[in-house]
Amino acid sequence: MLRVEDINTYIGGSHIIQGLSLYVEKGGAVCILGRNGVGKTTTLRSIIGLTPPQSGKIIIEGEDTTRLPPHKIARKGVAYVPAERHIFPELSVEENLILAARPSEKRGAWTIDRVYEYFPVLSSRRKQEGTTLSGGEQQMLAIGRALMGNPKIMLLDEPSQGLSPLLVKTVVKIVQKLFEEHDLTLLLVEQNFRIALQLAKKHYLMGTKSKIQGVVTSEEILENEEIIHKHLTV
Numbered sequence: 001m002l003r004v005e006d007i008n009t010y011i012g013g014s015h016i017i018q019g020l021s022l023y024v025e026k027g028g029a030v031c032i033l034g035r036n037g038v039g040k041t042t043t044l045r046s047i048i049g050l051t052p053p054q055s056g057k058i059i060i061e062g063e064d065t066t067r068l069p070p071h072k073i074a075r076k077g078v079a080y081v082p083a084e085r086h087i088f089p090e091l092s093v094e095e096n097l098i099l100a101a102r103p104s105e106k107r108g109a110w111t112i113d114r115v116y117e118y119f120p121v122l123s124s125r126r127k128q129e130g131t132t133l134s135g136g137e138q139q140m141l142a143i144g145r146a147l148m149g150n151p152k153i154m155l156l157d158e159p160s161q162g163l164s165p166l167l168v169k170t171v172v173k174i175v176q177k178l179f180e181e182h183d184l185t186l187l188l189v190e191q192n193f194r195i196a197l198q199l200a201k202k203h204y205l206m207g208t209k210s211k212i213q214g215v216v217t218s219e220e221i222l223e224n225e226e227i228i229h230k231h232l233t234v
């Protein structure tokens with residue numbers, strides 16, 4: 001579904017992503033685990049074309065999208081949910097959702113009613129301004145908005161950021177259900193391995209300058225938590 005081949009991405013003059021490769025199979029749930037500042041967000045931004053790589057390739061469903069602008073990459077079925085959520089200010093919850101709609105003929109396609117079924121709290125707040133929602137509700141709105149585009153693959157940046165443990169639990173549960181019940185591929189970014197373990201099966205351990213220090217399964221992490229202490233703050 002997604003193949004990143006030896007990409008190099010610069011921001012300003014800094015060489016942030018240095019020769020990164022990774023692979024997410026169709027229907028897979030993969031996480032990039034790494035500490036602050038290693039380049040996790042820049043990886044997602046490279047894939048969606050917001051900070052395109054200077055060399056290397058991004059292949060989505062067999063097609064080279066490396067040089068495409070973000071809106072064209074999005075149209076290939078890639079949704080990006082930034083850690084900051086980027087809810088449109090001055091628009092209601094419902095307007096935030098409607099603006100992102102890209103209807104699909106496919107059976108089981110996402111509509112606003114289906115998003116409301118998944119996120120009842122959004123339904124009850126549909127007329128409220130999106131930016132006045134709580135952090136967890138904004139996270140749900142950001143995910144719901146991504147779904148309105150009927151994506152094939154979702155790039156999810158630290159869904160737990162800034163949320164209380166209880167809200168994290170709620171969001172994790174909903175995302176789990178979402179990926180169990182739908183034909184969706186996930187590329188998640190996290191520094192909290194407990195959340196990563198609940199949402200993904202394969203984990204790329206990213207160190208400084210985006211260097212991949214290992215690829216492990218959830219089982220391997222559970223059997224050897226040392227892996228995590230070596231690579232992450234807990």
Ligand SMILES: Nc1ncnc2c1ncn2[C@@H]1O[C@H](COP(=O)(O)OP(=O)(O)OP(=O)(O)O)[C@@H](O)[C@H]1O
Pocket residue numbers: 011012014016034035036037038039040041042043191
């Ligand atoms: N707009 C920018 N200008 C300059 N440097 C940047 C910019 N955005 C990111 N960087 C640098 O690139 C590196 C990687 O940043 P990135 O946001 O990808 O890290 P991250 O792994 O997502 O970190 P975090 O866990 O804190 O979100 C950092 O050293 C950061 O300072």
Ligand SMILES: [Mg+2]
Pocket residue numbers: 040041042083157
């Ligand atoms: Mg980040």
